[in-house]
Amino acid sequence: MNNSIIDVKHLTKKFKDFVAVNDISFAVTKGEIVAFLGPNGAGKTTTIKMLTTLLVPTSGSVRLSNSDVVSHQEETRRTFGIVFQDPSLDDELTAWENLEYHGVLYGVEKNIRHGRIEELMKFVELWDRKNALVKTFSGGMKRRLEIARGLLHHPKIFFLDEPTIGLDPQTRNHMWNYVVNLNKKENITIFFTTHYIEEAEKVAQRIIVIDHGKIIATGTPKELTIKTNSKTLEEAFLKYTGHAIRDESVSSADAMRARRGMWRHH
């Protein structure tokens, strides 16, 4: 039909009366790296959840690789890998088991799978901890394992929702280098969110800015900076949204997340 690998049209999500995502449309070309930026509570995660079949849109449509995510769920699920914003590992399993089970669920053949697991675990520097239970891992180690897992089945599209949260600067760099490399080598499409402006600036070919559920700007980092007469992308973001990209005050979304986190540590 067309050559966009992600095609979003008039996408809306309401939670009761609250409109979290409000009639957004955009397309992503195969092989593109797109940063999806917005302040806390803007609707980024809600959008990604609709793109990845976890939430059913209230209205509008999403097509991944030309398959509709609502009517062709299994097909679309095959096309992407994802790193969720919130934790999603099985703490009672070992690191290796988490990857192994993922590979089996995605139908990756055994001999390919085991090689791939080793390669990815070495890349995220967890190979020597492969038989440790995930509950003994630090936050950063868990994050790295989730990134490895998302790539295990060679997805065509890789969604990353704040993938670098909890990672030290060196690891963040390392991870982005790998992802960009993968994008060049295998032409994987990357769609990510982040609250680190320098990641968007360095990695993204295009930025989509969302605020209050509406897309308010789209363009290359340079274009956005020029359009708003700003010196830096950070300043441009501030002008668009009225928020610094890393809101230091505790927003309701953060408070909610902290509460959920507390639950988890029971």
Added chain:
Amino acid sequence: MSAIYILWLRQLKRYLRSRSRIIGSLGQPVLFLVALGFGFGPTFQKAGQGNYIQFLVPGIVAMSVLFTALFSGIEIIWDRQFGFLKEILVAPVSRMEIMIGRTIGGATVAMIQGTIVFAISFLAGFRPPSAGNLAFAFVFMFLTAVLFTALGTAIASKLEDMQGFQLIMNFLIMPLFFLSGALFPVDSLPGVLKMVVAINPLSYGVDGMRGALGGITHFGLSTDFAVLSIMAVVILAVGSYLFSKIQL
């Protein structure tokens, strides 16, 4: 198929790694077996009903299977809260496979518990007529385990928190257990109670196991088998549907 296998394996591993769960859930069945078995045994025998331990053991095994199977539904809620459910739900596998994998996993765990209770009951003097009888009883144990794991899982797929699940389980488990003929013969019950027992799926599991072990069956083994199988399939189908509706 491999998705079902891997979901099964995951549950089994998690179970084997939590020894406190294994030991903890044996307390109740053993207590019932000892207290009721030795407490009511003499009276039961005097009333000409035969050996009470022989009668009671299938009921107690069914009870431990019921508890473990229903409660394994709580793992869905854990997975929801710890986040692993997202990983399962975005995987390119049918919701039916997910439901079956989880059910077979939970049912296997319930069968292990049931087997341990069987083993303990040997110490209390229980003897099956033959090894073949015991194997036959396992068929009914399996069906019971599948049915109630599917039920617990289906219920849990609609719930967000443990308290709600616990509440529903407390509400369900006692009536299911006490009105199943696990502890007393159904034949001598008043008509209304007999009807209640007849609509309780656990009754067919207890009856099937008891019959398979050489005891008297109330419904007949083929009825037991048919009712358990049909109900298990229906609940699995409902559960698959509910899984396809989960949003996170």
